[in-house]
Amino acid sequence: MTNLYECSDLNFAYKLEKQKVKALQGVDLSVQSGEQLLIIGPSGSGKSTLLNLLGLIEPLQKGEIIFQGQSFSRLSEKERNAIRRFKIGFIFQSFLLFEVLTAAENVEYFLSRQGLSRSERKKRVADALEAVGIGDQAHKRPPEMSGGQRQRVAIARALAKHPAVIIADEPTASLDQKTSRDILDVLKSLRTQGVSVIMSSHDPLAESYASRIVHIMDGQLQSGKGGVL
Ligand SMILES: Nc1ncnc2c1ncn2[C@@H]1O[C@H](COP(=O)(O)OP(=O)(O)O)[C@@H](O)[C@H]1O
Ligand SMILES: [Mg+2]
Incomplete structure (x- = not known):
């Protein structure tokens, strides 16, 4: 295994008028490639704050993140966009799909600026939808799909990039128990394909799907318990 992330002394505060809300305090975290890490x-x-920092959605305030040997604090805008576009697949709790596009078009949308040929794009879309078990739903639009199917589209969209890591922020929070298990199974299956996954949850159900678990409380990581995979 090689080092995917090396985070040291991450601190983050939101500014609310004159108040500061401390969201992260002194977070140190290493993630190896191939891990399925659960942050609970x-x-x-x-x-979310931690995952947003890992996914280059929020800027670093204090501390450092080294991603595949590259320091986040020293990235140019161009490098930052390239990492977001090629290396990191982000999955949100609320799916964030385009309602007017089909499942296949939603997946393809983020590939459009990757410089891939049309046939390579189509292949990646088909393979990703197949990998998450909805190869036969490619023509449907999100309003015609269940919550679980929509989240599968969101996972396929992240997967189609062939990213170094998939970051999933509470991917099952708006799903029922049965559908949550299905989605966790899909994420777990990615691991066998060598995709690294960093996922957050407040649901103990997710614990049996992780290779390692870290607990977070009041913006601080608690020293780790092992995962079960
Ligand atoms: N945009 C924001 N503005 C102000 N405070 C925020 C914002 N987002 C999160 N927070 C605060 O930061 C802390 C951490 O929030 P968050 O990272 O969203 O936690 P979680 O994802 O575990 O629910 C909480 O106290 C939350 O209220
Ligand atoms: Mg959150």
């Missing part, structure tokens, strides 16, 4: 903690503990 209650609502408001800092999970």
